[in-house]
Amino acid sequence: xxxxxxxxxHLIKTRGQQVTLRCSxxxxxxxxxxxxxxxxxxxxxxFQYYREEENGRGNFPPRFSGLQFPNYSSExxxxxxxxxxxxxxxxxSSAGRLNTEAFFGQxxxxxxx
Amino acid sequence: xQQVMQIPQYQHVQEGEDFTTYCNSSTTLSNIxxxxxxxxxxxVFLIQLVxxxxxxxxxxxxxxxxxxxxxxxLHITATQTTDVGTYFCAVPTGGFKTIFGAGTRLxxxx
Numbered sequence: 001x002x003x004x005x006x007x008x009x010h011l012i013k014t015r016g017q018q019v020t021l022r023c024s025x026x027x028x029x030x031x032x033x034x035x036x037x038x039x040x041x042x043x044x045x046x047f048q049y050y051r052e053e054e055n056g057r058g059n060f061p062p063r064f065s066g067l068q069f070p071n072y073s074s075e076x077x078x079x080x081x082x083x084x085x086x087x088x089x090x091x092x093s094s095a096g097r098l099n100t101e102a103f104f105g106q107x108x109x110x111x112x113x
Numbered sequence: 114x115q116q117v118m119q120i121p122q123y124q125h126v127q128e129g130e131d132f133t134t135y136c137n138s139s140t141t142l143s144n145i146x147x148x149x150x151x152x153x154x155x156x157v158f159l160i161q162l163v164x165x166x167x168x169x170x171x172x173x174x175x176x177x178x179x180x181x182x183x184x185x186x187l188h189i190t191a192t193q194t195t196d197v198g199t200y201f202c203a204v205p206t207g208g209f210k211t212i213f214g215a216g217t218r219l220x221x222x223x
Contacts, residue, residue: 033211042119042201042213043156056209090155098209101146104155 004093006105013081013112021076021108023091032074034066035090043090049074086112115140115206119214127222132189134217136202143205145185147176151198192221
């Protein structure tokens with residue numbers, strides 16, 4: 001086990017709704033990155049949080065937003081859900097914001113209907 | 114923008130055969146990481162390569178970073194059923210972003 005936990009593990013939402021996914025980072029890690037993984041694809045970088053600030057963002061629209069808390073846990077919020085948002089959402093924590101070893105959580109499987 | 118291509122997309126091998134996956138970048142890389150994702154699981158870090166021409170071994174796994182730091186390979190000797198999964202390379206880009214390859218899915222027949 002990596003020590004990175006995500007909740008919930010599965011979620012079904014209706015198109016147009018909003019969703020919040022949560023991630024607890026590994027002890028001692030101050031950086032959290034979020035990824036979207038569609039079926040059969042590689043993880044796509046959404047954004048990274050370092051010491052409570054976003055410091056890197058992939059090609060995702062503004063309706064994807066996030067937060068990092070003082071204890072370095074994090075949330076991913078997605079507004080106005082679309083069918084294409086159905087995917088596995090992965091959180092990864094690391095000890096620094098540069099490209100260091102990342103420890104992934106088990107993911108949240110989001111289905112938008 | 115920076116792209117990373119991984120080949121092959123998938124490979125079927127008989128247990129005991131060797132397996133290799135390749136990762137190619139359009140730009141010179143500062144480093145490259147490899148991850149393994151078992152079916153239904155999450156990516157698990159395997160290794161990070163930093164130096165030009167670097168070769169690292171982990172038991173039956175051999176990782177190589179090209180001299181030009183634009184490509185990398187992962188070779189598994191004598192595959193076992195426990196090697197089943199998808200192998201991803203991951204590379205850093207500007208602004209603290211990370212790009213994952215599409216992955217190579219390995220099937221091992223006992």
